[in-house]
Amino acid sequence: MKSKINLLFGLTLIFSSKAVFAHGVTLAKASELSLHRVERLVALCNLGDANQPVNIPGQPGYDPTKCKNDPNKPKKGIEPDYQNKPIGLVIIALAHQNEDEPSFKTTVFQYKAQDGTQRSVDIILDEEGRPLSYQENAGGLAYNAPAWPDKDATTLSENALHYILEGAVTKPELKPYSEKLKSFSIVPGKNAQGQLVAVVDFTADGEAKILRVRMKTNGDFDSAEFVQ
Numbered sequence: 001m002k003s004k005i006n007l008l009f010g011l012t013l014i015f016s017s018k019a020v021f022a023h024g025v026t027l028a029k030a031s032e033l034s035l036h037r038v039e040r041l042v043a044l045c046n047l048g049d050a051n052q053p054v055n056i057p058g059q060p061g062y063d064p065t066k067c068k069n070d071p072n073k074p075k076k077g078i079e080p081d082y083q084n085k086p087i088g089l090v091i092i093a094l095a096h097q098n099e100d101e102p103s104f105k106t107t108v109f110q111y112k113a114q115d116g117t118q119r120s121v122d123i124i125l126d127e128e129g130r131p132l133s134y135q136e137n138a139g140g141l142a143y144n145a146p147a148w149p150d151k152d153a154t155t156l157s158e159n160a161l162h163y164i165l166e167g168a169v170t171k172p173e174l175k176p177y178s179e180k181l182k183s184f185s186i187v188p189g190k191n192a193q194g195q196l197v198a199v200v201d202f203t204a205d206g207e208a209k210i211l212r213v214r215m216k217t218n219g220d221f222d223s224a225e226f227v228q
Contacts, residue, residue, distance in 0.1 A: 025129045027104070027181040028168075031091050032161045033129040034106035035154050038082050038121065041134060045077035046070055078136060082121055083154045085145035087111045088185035099127035113140025146188045151219040153198070157186050160200035160213040163221055173226075180205040189214065191222050201227075 025033075045067040047055075055062060055069040067079045091106045104125040112118045119139035124132045148156065161184075168178040182203045189199035191214055202211040214222040 025104075025125075025127065026165075026178045027091050027093065028161055028164050028178040030104040030125055030129055031089055031106055031181060031184070032158055032165065033125060033131075034089065034091070034104070034108065034123040035158050035161075037123050037125075037131045037134070038078070038086075038108055038154060041078045041121075042080050042083045043077070045079055046073050046075060048073055048075035078121055078134070081110055081119070081142050081145075082108060084148075084152050085110050085142040086153050086157070086186065087145075088183060089157070090183040091181060094124075096127065101126060102132055103127040104129070107137075110139070111142040111145040114143045115140050148188075148198070148217055149196070150217045153186050155219055156198040156215045156217075157184065157200060159219045159221070160184070160186075160198070160202075160215050163213050163224060164202065164211070174211070176204045176207050177202050177211045180207070191216075197222050 047067050047069040048071060049069060050071040052069050053061075054071065055066055057064075057068065065080060067077070086108050087110065089106055089108050091104060094102050094105055096103050102124045106123045106125070107120050108123065110119040117139035119142065120137045122135045122137065124134070126132055146153075151159075164174050164177050164181075168174040182205055184200055184202045186198055186200045189197055191197045196217055198215040198217065200213045200215060202213065204211070209226040209228060211224065212227050213224045216222050
């Protein structure tokens, strides 16, 4: 199962063993904050491209599902596919001396393109989880990404992380997935009643089992279990 997750991201991962920094920001918390940053960058998105169709709020033909495009303003932010079509995230802790230096690096991956390439965005946070920078990594358009009927994939992933972050306080078995999180993937699946759910699989450093969290498409928790 872990090799399957790595194949989804198309890379081999090396992780830091450090679990919690001085401000109590765990790897799971940094992952959640990175997803918040993705949402903010999507909200800020502007192509700034005079060769593309104009897409400005309040003007005729505006499409809110696409990145804004006001050629008179500079390019910034990232496109909505990073919020709507992610397949997962990986995270590492970065060596640092001061709390305001780069401390976490997360990479959010979209579904692979038809040509096998894969778009991603790196998010760098400091020790308190504040965003410092981001970098897009080129790839083709996401292919065969699921169309979630209610909440988007980023929101579903965030809510699955909440299960870990809140549950780790009283459930010792969840603590490694908060402090030593390595990655997660999100794909469609079914619950025990045959209903569509988001299946979010979490891996943690030193843990042989995967924590599988199922989220209802409206963002509510469905179930969780450990799997090999």
